[in-house]
Amino acid sequence: MIVDDEEFHHLNNPADGIKPIVKKYLGVPNHAEQKGNKFFFTDGDASVEVTIVTKEIIRIRLAPHSVFLDEFSYAVSELPTKAVAFNLSETDLEFKVSTEAVNCHIRKQDFFISFSDNNGVITSSDATPMHWEENVKFGGYYVFCTKTCAPEESFFGLGDKATEFNLRGKRLKNWNTDAYSYGWNQDPLYRSIPFYISVNEGIAHGIFFDNTFKAHFDFGGEDQTKTSFWADGGELQYYYIHGPHMMDVVKNYHILTGTHPMPPLWALGYHQCRWSYYPENKVRVIANGFRQNKIPCDGIYLDIDYMDGYRCFTWNPKYFPNPRKMIEDLAANGFKTVVIIDPGIRVDDNYSVFKEGKEKRYFCRRSDDYFMEGHVWPGRCQFPDFTNPEVRTWWGGLFDELVDLGVAGVWNDMNEPAVFGSGTFPDDVRHQYDGFRGSHRKAHNVYGMQMVRATYEGLRKQMKNKRPFTITRAGYAGVQRYSSVWTGDNVASWEHLKIGNVQLQRLSVSGISFCGTDIGGFSGEPDGELFTRWIQMGTFSPFMRAHSAGDTKEREPWSFGEPFTTINRKFIELRYRLLPYLYSAFWEHHRYGFPILRPIVMHEQETVANHFRQDEFTYGDKILICPVLEPGKTSRMVYLPKGKWYHFWSLEMVEGGQEVHVATPLDTMPIFVKAGSVIPEYPVMQYTSEKPIEEVKLNIYYSDYEVNSFLFEDYGETFAYEQDIYLEKKFIVNGTAKTMSIKQSMEGLYTPRYEGYHIKINGLPFKPSKIIADGKEIKEVSVNPDKTYEFKFSKNFKQIEILK
Numbered sequence: 001m002i003v004d005d006e007e008f009h010h011l012n013n014p015a016d017g018i019k020p021i022v023k024k025y026l027g028v029p030n031h032a033e034q035k036g037n038k039f040f041f042t043d044g045d046a047s048v049e050v051t052i053v054t055k056e057i058i059r060i061r062l063a064p065h066s067v068f069l070d071e072f073s074y075a076v077s078e079l080p081t082k083a084v085a086f087n088l089s090e091t092d093l094e095f096k097v098s099t100e101a102v103n104c105h106i107r108k109q110d111f112f113i114s115f116s117d118n119n120g121v122i123t124s125s126d127a128t129p130m131h132w133e134e135n136v137k138f139g140g141y142y143v144f145c146t147k148t149c150a151p152e153e154s155f156f157g158l159g160d161k162a163t164e165f166n167l168r169g170k171r172l173k174n175w176n177t178d179a180y181s182y183g184w185n186q187d188p189l190y191r192s193i194p195f196y197i198s199v200n201e202g203i204a205h206g207i208f209f210d211n212t213f214k215a216h217f218d219f220g221g222e223d224q225t226k227t228s229f230w231a232d233g234g235e236l237q238y239y240y241i242h243g244p245h246m247m248d249v250v251k252n253y254h255i256l257t258g259t260h261p262m263p264p265l266w267a268l269g270y271h272q273c274r275w276s277y278y279p280e281n282k283v284r285v286i287a288n289g290f291r292q293n294k295i296p297c298d299g300i301y302l303d304i305d306y307m308d309g310y311r312c313f314t315w316n317p318k319y320f321p322n323p324r325k326m327i328e329d330l331a332a333n334g335f336k337t338v339v340i341i342d343p344g345i346r347v348d349d350n351y352s353v354f355k356e357g358k359e360k361r362y363f364c365r366r367s368d369d370y371f372m373e374g375h376v377w378p379g380r381c382q383f384p385d386f387t388n389p390e391v392r393t394w395w396g397g398l399f400d401e402l403v404d405l406g407v408a409g410v411w412n413d414m415n416e417p418a419v420f421g422s423g424t425f426p427d428d429v430r431h432q433y434d435g436f437r438g439s440h441r442k443a444h445n446v447y448g449m450q451m452v453r454a455t456y457e458g459l460r461k462q463m464k465n466k467r468p469f470t471i472t473r474a475g476y477a478g479v480q481r482y483s484s485v486w487t488g489d490n491v492a493s494w495e496h497l498k499i500g501n502v503q504l505q506r507l508s509v510s511g512i513s514f515c516g517t518d519i520g521g522f523s524g525e526p527d528g529e530l531f532t533r534w535i536q537m538g539t540f541s542p543f544m545r546a547h548s549a550g551d552t553k554e555r556e557p558w559s560f561g562e563p564f565t566t567i568n569r570k571f572i573e574l575r576y577r578l579l580p581y582l583y584s585a586f587w588e589h590h591r592y593g594f595p596i597l598r599p600i601v602m603h604e605q606e607t608v609a610n611h612f613r614q615d616e617f618t619y620g621d622k623i624l625i626c627p628v629l630e631p632g633k634t635s636r637m638v639y640l641p642k643g644k645w646y647h648f649w650s651l652e653m654v655e656g657g658q659e660v661h662v663a664t665p666l667d668t669m670p671i672f673v674k675a676g677s678v679i680p681e682y683p684v685m686q687y688t689s690e691k692p693i694e695e696v697k698l699n700i701y702y703s704d705y706e707v708n709s710f711l712f713e714d715y716g717e718t719f720a721y722e723q724d725i726y727l728e729k730k731f732i733v734n735g736t737a738k739t740m741s742i743k744q745s746m747e748g749l750y751t752p753r754y755e756g757y758h759i760k761i762n763g764l765p766f767k768p769s770k771i772i773a774d775g776k777e778i779k780e781v782s783v784n785p786d787k788t789y790e791f792k793f794s795k796n797f798k799q800i801e802i803l804k
C-alpha cells in the first residue's frame with residue numbers, strides 16, 4: 001500500500017496546515033550584541049554568531065531560531081586563546097567586525113556576509129543570505145551557504161578527491177566511503193576534509209566548514225558565478241581563514257586542526273606490505289629478500305591473515321605460532337612490524353574482545369536498541385563506538401599485548417566504517433559522540449578518525465616515550481593529529497599513478513602531509529615500468545609503502561627483474577640518502593604548519609596558468625619533483641618556479657619561471673634543486689638504525705643571491721622534542737662571481753653524535769683558490785671532473801668562504 005505522506009502527516013494533527021520550512025533565508029539584521037570575542041546579529045528569529053578566533057581567522061555560525069548547538073568539535077580541539085585586538089563599527093549600510101588583518105561585513109539590507117583584507121579588497125562574499133531547510137524525517141535542517149564565484153577564481157583542498165587539482169567547476173560530496181578500485185572523478189572516497197582554499201586575483205583565503213554530516217561543495221559547477229557548501233544536518237558553522245598566500249591559509253588551518261606529531265625516523269623509510277604475507281616463513285623470506293638484494297627497507301606489514309579467523313588482537317596459531325620470536329628476529333634484521341586492525345569485532349562469545357565489549361555495552365546500537373551488526377572479513381560483526389571516550393580508552397588498552405610482542409605500528413583499515421553489502425552503517429545507528437550524542441548521520445565521517453585516535457592514544461601510553469606509528473584509511477579534518485594516511489584501494493594503472501600524484505598534493509594542502517599511495521597499485525598487475533615509475537614517485541611521497549591485493553603476482557622491488565631491480569634500488573637508496581631532508585621538512589610541518597608537498601600554485605599563485613599545474617610539486621621547499629606519469633616517455637616538459645634551479649642528475653643550472661624540456665630515461669626522473677640550497681644527506685643504509693651516523697653530507701648548491709636552508713636533528717624516536725630537546729640549524733648561502741659563503745647558526749638543546757660534515761659544493765662558477773672555514777684554510781679538497789668540490793669540516797662551523 002502506498003501511503004500518502006502529506007495526508008498521513010496531517011491526520012489528527014492539531015497543528016494542521018503548518019508546513020515544514022522549505023527554504024528559509026536570513027532576513028534583515030536589526031541588532032548587534034557583543035559578548036567577549038563574539039558578536040551576535042539577529043533578524044528577530046534567526047541569529048548569526050561571529051567569533052574572532054585569531055587576527056586571520058573568523059568563525060561564523062547560524063542558528064535558525066537563535067538556539068546554537070553545544071560547542072563541540074572533533075576537528076578543533078581547542079580554539080586559540082591568544083588575545084586579539086578587534087572592534088565593531090556600524091554605518092547605515094553595514095555592521096563591520098575588524099581585526100588587524102580582516103574585516104567581516106554584515107550588510108544591513110539583506111544579511112549578506114563578506115570578508116575583506118586591510119587594503120579593502122573583498123575576498124569572499126555571500127551571493128545569497130545563509131539559509132536552511134527543514135527535514136521533518138530527521139528533525140533538523142539542511143544548512144546552506146552560497147558565495148560568489150569570480151571568473152578566474154580557483155579552488156584547492158578537500159582532501160583525497162580523485163579529480164583535477166583545481167576544483168573549479170566541480171560538485172563534490174564528503175561522506176567517507178570504502179571505494180575499492182575507485183576511478184578518476186569518482187566521489188566520495190575514504191576521507192572527509194571540509195576545507196578548501198580559494199585563490200582569486202592573486203589573493204588566497206580558506207573556508208573550513210566544520211560540519212561532520214554528509215556535506216556538499218559546488219565550485220561554480222551548477223552556476224559559474226556561485227560557490228556553495230551545504231550539509232544534510234548539523235550547524236552552519238564555518239571558519240573564514242585569511243591568506244593572502246595559500247601557505248598562510250594552510251598554516252592557519254593547521255592552527256585550528258593541528259599537525260602530525262613527529263614520526264619515528266624509521267616510519268619515513270621504505271615499507272613493504274601485501275595482502276598478505278603469511279605464514280611466518282613467508283615474512284622471513286621477504287625480509288631476507290630485501291637484505292640479499294641490498295634494497296633498504298624499515299617496515300614490514302601483516303595484513304588480516306595474521307589473525308585467527310580475522311579476530312582483531314589474536315594470532316593465527318598455524319601461520320604464526322610464535323609471533324614474539326618472529327618479531328624479535330625481524331627486529332634484529334632491521335624490520336619494524338606493523339599489523340592491521342579493523343573495527344569489525346566478530347560476534348563470538350568465546351572471543352574475549354567481543355565478550356568484554358558486549359558486557360560493557362561498547363558496541364554501537366540502532367535507534368531501537370538492537371546492536372549494529374554487519375558483515376566484514378570475520379563474518380558477522382559488531383562495532384565499537386569510538387565516539388565514546390570510555391570505548392577509546394578500552395580500545396587503546398587492547399594493544400598492550402601487541403606492543404609487548406614488539407609490534408611498532410598499527411594500520412587502521414575499513415574504518416569509514418565499511419560494511420559488506422550495505423556499504424556502511426544505516427543512518428539510525430546511535431553514537432555517544434563524547435557526550436553530545438548523535439546518529440550515524442552525524443558520526444559517520446568522524447568514526448574512522450576516532451578509531452585511529454583511540455589506537456594512537458593507546459599506543460602512546462603503552463610505548464612510553466617512544467613515538468607510535470599509525471596509518472588510517474578513513475579520516476576527518478584533524479585526523480593528522482593521530483595518524484598518517486594512504487589513499488586506499490587504488491589500481492595498477494598509469495591513470496592511477498596520475499590520480500595518486502594529485503591526491504597526495506591535495507591531501508598535503510588539506511592538512512594531511514603524511515600521506516602515500518599503495519605503490520604499484522593495490523588491484524591489478526603493474527608491469528616493471530609502471531612499478532618503477534611508481535617507486536620513483538613514492539620516493540618523494542611523505543609515506544612510502546608498496547602494497548598489493550592478495551590475488552596479484554609477487555610485488556617486491558626485485559620482482560620484475562633487470563633493469564627494474566637496479567633502478568628501484570637506486571631510488572629507494574635516494575629516499576634513505578634524503579632522510580634528514582625529509583625529516584627536517586616534517587619538522588617544519590609539525591612545528592610551523594608547512595605542508596610537506598607543495599604544489600606549484602603554492603609557490604606562484606599570482607599566475608592563473610599555475611592554478612592548473614598538477615604534475616610537478618616541491619618536496620619540502622628546496623627540491624622540485626615531476627613524476628613521469630605515462631608509459632614509454634623519454635622526455636617531458638616541467639615547469640620550474642622563478643629563480644635558479646639545478647638539474648639534480650647533471651648539475652646543469654636552469655633558469656626558472658618557464659617550462660623546460662627534460663629527458664626522462666627510465667633510470668631517472670625530473671628532479672631539480674633550488675640554487676642556494678643546503679641538502680643534508682645520510683649514508684645509504686639498509687634500515688634507518690643500521691649504523692650510527694658518522695658524518696652528514698651537505699650538498700650545497702651555489703647561488704648568486706641569498707638563500708636559507710634548515711636542518712632539524714633530534715633522537716628520532718622519542719618525545720624529547722616536546723621538552724625542546726632538538727637542534728634547529730640554519731644555513732645561509734650567498735655568492736658573487738668570485739666568492740661563495742656558507743654560514744651556519746643553530747638553536748636547541750640536542751647534540752648529535754657525529755662530529756663532522758662532508759661538504760660538497762655544486763655549481764661553483766669559478767675555480768676556487770682558497771677555502772677558509774672559521775678562519776682556517778682547508779687544504780684537503782677533492783676536485784671532481786664535474787667541477788664539484790668536496791672537503792670535510794666540523795659540524796659546528798660558523799662560516800665557510802670560498803674564494804676565486
Ligand code: GLC
Nearest residue numbers: 274275303304340413488489
Ligand atoms: C582493504 C584495504 C587493503 C587491505 C585489505 C585486506 O581493502 O584497503 O589495503 O589489504 O582490506 O585487509
